Amino acid sequence: MQFINSIRWRQPQNAGFRPDGSCRQGTPMKSDAELERLRSVESTLQLALDIVSDGIWEWDRLTGTVKRSARWYLMLGYEPFSLPETVDTWLNLIHPDDHPATMAAMQRYLDGEASLFSARYRFRRADGHYIWLHDQARFVEYDQHGEPIRMLGAHQDIHRQVQAEEEQRRHQAHLERLNRELEQKVEERTRALADTNAALAQQLALSREQAGTDYLTGLYNRRHFDQILSQRWHRDEQHPSAIVLLDLDYFKAVNDRHGHQTGDRLLQAIPELLRPHLRRQDLLARWGGEEFILWLPDTDATDALRLSERLRHTLAEARFCEDIHLTGSFGVAVCRPGDLLEQVIQRADACLYRAKGERNKVVGED
Numbered sequence: 001m002q003f004i005n006s007i008r009w010r011q012p013q014n015a016g017f018r019p020d021g022s023c024r025q026g027t028p029m030k031s032d033a034e035l036e037r038l039r040s041v042e043s044t045l046q047l048a049l050d051i052v053s054d055g056i057w058e059w060d061r062l063t064g065t066v067k068r069s070a071r072w073y074l075m076l077g078y079e080p081f082s083l084p085e086t087v088d089t090w091l092n093l094i095h096p097d098d099h100p101a102t103m104a105a106m107q108r109y110l111d112g113e114a115s116l117f118s119a120r121y122r123f124r125r126a127d128g129h130y131i132w133l134h135d136q137a138r139f140v141e142y143d144q145h146g147e148p149i150r151m152l153g154a155h156q157d158i159h160r161q162v163q164a165e166e167e168q169r170r171h172q173a174h175l176e177r178l179n180r181e182l183e184q185k186v187e188e189r190t191r192a193l194a195d196t197n198a199a200l201a202q203q204l205a206l207s208r209e210q211a212g213t214d215y216l217t218g219l220y221n222r223r224h225f226d227q228i229l230s231q232r233w234h235r236d237e238q239h240p241s242a243i244v245l246l247d248l249d250y251f252k253a254v255n256d257r258h259g260h261q262t263g264d265r266l267l268q269a270i271p272e273l274l275r276p277h278l279r280r281q282d283l284l285a286r287w288g289g290e291e292f293i294l295w296l297p298d299t300d301a302t303d304a305l306r307l308s309e310r311l312r313h314t315l316a317e318a319r320f321c322e323d324i325h326l327t328g329s330f331g332v333a334v335c336r337p338g339d340l341l342e343q344v345i346q347r348a349d350a351c352l353y354r355a356k357g358e359r360n361k362v363v364g365e366d
């Protein structure tokens with residue numbers, strides 16, 4: 001009763017269903033016959049309600065009593081009509097967690113914000129378990145001042161439906177969790193794969209390096225070039241041979257403008273470009289960075305300069321990816337009897353230094 005007494009009794013705008021259809025203010029008095037007819041209509045309605053719902057209840061504001069149908073008690077496992085016919089019986093059976101929302105729904109109806117009272121809440125059965133109910137109610141009678149005096153409500157047992165909804169939600173949450181876990185696993189595997197790839201690439205570069213091959217161009221590296229040549233040097237010392245150093249021009253600018261990866265692709269393209277002009281016995285190696293070295297056995301200065309000029313021209317005419325244009329500077333030195341390999345390379349380097357003065361140029365020894 002406390003609750004019903006504490007609610008604000010403002011008559012709902014749309015909520016007032018009146019069996020006689022009369023206005024709220026100045027309700028005309030009814031004849032006995034008319035009242036009898038209305039009671040009969042109403043009891044038919046209650047019967048219908050009892051059939052379609054799991055329990056009906058009726059609150060009389062003047063007496064403060066709440067009558068409940070036999071089905072209402074059976075739904076909850078009580079002996080019919082065994083509980084006090086008060087509002088408190090209702091309030092005491094509502095699950096404490098659902099209390100605030102239920103009271104708020106009632107207040108909305110009383111304030112005219114809802115056309116009927118409608119709430120879903122848990123209700124305690126005789127065995128102590130809670131079941132989910134849907135409760136709907138309306139005022140069905142007003143006094144001559146328009147104040148509501150009777151409310152009729154119906155309970156529907158929706159326990160299975162709510163359980164099914166909860167099961168569905170749990171299932172959905174489970175699926176979402178599985179999905180998230182799967183995505184996480186895919187992400188972890190992708191990351192692990194990328195790490196493995198990077199490690200493999202590093203390993204490959206290392207093995208190539210150890211095998212004497214430059215990882216980027218596939219050419220001999222500087223160490224291997226030195227090893228091979230130091231063996232042949234002694235053998236072929238008496239034969240003319242030449243060393244050519246090739247340094248690509250403005251390669252830093254190419255990297256800066258097109259990116260380091262494009263720079264790598266250009267370096268990779270150099271052997272392919274030069275090789276058609278070389279003989280089987282010529283030795284091309286990557287000297288370091290954007291610098292290449294060429295050993296030309298059985299080649300005198302004239303031939304070495306002629307070949308270098310052809311290479312310079314080939315390079316300058318080539319169009320690389322992204323339509324990039326490259327040139328190179330060449331330093332050419334020829335072996336003299338008794339020369340050490342380092343000495344020849346130093347002389348080629350000095351020529352290269354002079355060629356760099358102009359770039360896209362071949363410079364030989366004076």
Ligand SMILES: Nc1nc2c(ncn2[C@@H]2O[C@H](COP(=O)(O)OP(=O)(O)OP(=O)(O)O)[C@@H](O)[C@H]2O)c(=O)[nH]1
Binds near residue numbers: 247252267288356359
């Ligand atoms: N992409 C790429 N760039 C490299 C590699 N090795 C060296 N380089 C770049 O080559 C450039 C050489 O720069 P510099 O020594 O200033 O020479 P340059 O820009 O070619 O100028 P000049 O030689 O004076 O014409 C640097 O930017 C290096 O990063 C490589 O393996 N890949």
